Amino acid sequence: xxxxxxxxxNKVTEKGKDVELRCDPISGHTALYWYRQxxxxxxxxxxxxxxxxxxxxxxxxxxxxxxxxxxGSVSTLTIxxxxxxxxxxxxxxxxxxGSGAYEQYFGPxxxxxxx
Amino acid sequence: xxxxxxxxxxxxxxxxEFITINCSYSVGISALHWLQQHPGGGIVSLFMLSSGKKKHxxxxxxxxxxxxxxxxxxxxxxxxxxxxxxCAVGGxxxxxxxxxxxxxxxxxxxxx
Numbered sequence: 001x002x003x004x005x006x007x008x009x010n011k012v013t014e015k016g017k018d019v020e021l022r023c024d025p026i027s028g029h030t031a032l033y034w035y036r037q038x039x040x041x042x043x044x045x046x047x048x049x050x051x052x053x054x055x056x057x058x059x060x061x062x063x064x065x066x067x068x069x070x071x072g073s074v075s076t077l078t079i080x081x082x083x084x085x086x087x088x089x090x091x092x093x094x095x096x097x098g099s100g101a102y103e104q105y106f107g108p109x110x111x112x113x114x115x
Numbered sequence: 116x117x118x119x120x121x122x123x124x125x126x127x128x129x130x131x132e133f134i135t136i137n138c139s140y141s142v143g144i145s146a147l148h149w150l151q152q153h154p155g156g157g158i159v160s161l162f163m164l165s166s167g168k169k170k171h172x173x174x175x176x177x178x179x180x181x182x183x184x185x186x187x188x189x190x191x192x193x194x195x196x197x198x199x200x201x202c203a204v205g206g207x208x209x210x211x212x213x214x215x216x217x218x219x220x221x222x223x224x225x226x227x
Contacts, residue, residue, distance in 0.1 A: 033214045043201065045214030059214060091158065101145035101165065101205055104215065106158040 002026070004107035006092050012113045013082055021077045021110045023092030029105075031098035034067055034077050037109070038088035046090075049075060050098040082114045117142040121202050121218035129226055134189040136221045138202030139182075147185050148215060149176050150201040158201070161187070192225045199223070 005024040013019050025032045034046040045059040049069040060066075064083075069075040079086055089111050093104040118141040128134055138147070149161040162169050162176040164185070169176050173192075178185040189196055199222050203215040 035214065042219045043203070043215075043217040045216065048214045056214070093158075101163075103160050103163045104148070104205075105160065106150075108157045 004092055004094050004105050006090075006107040006110050008110055009108065010111045010113075012115060015084060015114055016081055018078065018080045019082055019112065021079075021090050021112070023075045023077070023107060025073065025075070025092070025094030026105055027073075029094035029096055030072065031095045031102070032069060032075050033093045033095075033104065034075070035091045035093065036088045037091060041088075043091075046077070048098065079112075082112075084114050087112055087114045117144065117204050117216045119202055119204055119216055119218040121221050123221060124219065125222045125224075127224045127226065128192055130193060132192050132225075134192050134196070134223065134225075136187045136200050136202075136223070138185045138187070138218055140202075140204045140216075141183065143180075143183070144204040146205050147178055148203040148205060149185075149187050150203060152199045152201060152220070154198070156198075161200075189223075194225045194227050197224050 004026055007022045011019055030051045032049045035043055036046055037043045047060055047067045048056040064080045067077045089109040091109045092107040095102040095104045120139050122137050146163050146165045148163050150158050151161050152158045164176055164178050173190045175188040199220045201220045202218040205215045
């Protein structure tokens with residue numbers, strides 16, 4: 001079946017602009033995660049959705065970052081007033097259920113470059 | 116917050132060698148994940164384990180919950196095994212749901 005998909009695959013934006021990144025999880029997966037992979041920091045957790053519960057936003061680096069998940073499926077990560085340090089690959093993953101004790105399936109990522 | 120340490124950071128070996136990558140963490144977990152990332156490629160889950168040992172082809176993963184330590188072994192290594200191997204831990208033991216905490220990865224190169 002279809003895996004996790006993300007769009008766009010690449011995004012170049014000017015500093016100060018807002019960007020939206022999209023994630024389509026595997027059908028039937030209730031848990032959805034956003035991660036960021038940058039050269040200096042490695043992989044880091046951003047936000048986690050489990051079903052209809054309130055998301056775990058503990059990894060978001062600033063209030064410029066927000067995410068929503070509509071209808072328990074597609075998720076959008078929004079970065080407002082982008083900064084150069086936001087340049088990274090943003091990865092989405094989904095799993096059947098959450099808790100970190102279930103296999104996660106990763107999307108191909110969106111490479112964000114802020115100029 | 117869980118600290119995840121991997122070693123070595125870089126490893127170059129000859130084809131056919133037995134490879135071991137180590138991972139240690141500081142806080143009890145629900146599960147440990149081993150992930151693989153080829154250059155320019157996506158991330159693939161190799162193993163998820165919470166106890167004992169798992170084997171898939173030439174890959175073996177072990178975990179010692181008491182010592183908070185896991186190892187990933189590759190037998191009869193091949194150049195196509197060249198990739199970054201990432202250890203990640205998930206879930207706090209005793210409850211709580213959160214995202215994975217990652218090690219910095221081990222960059223493995225297998226030379227023919």
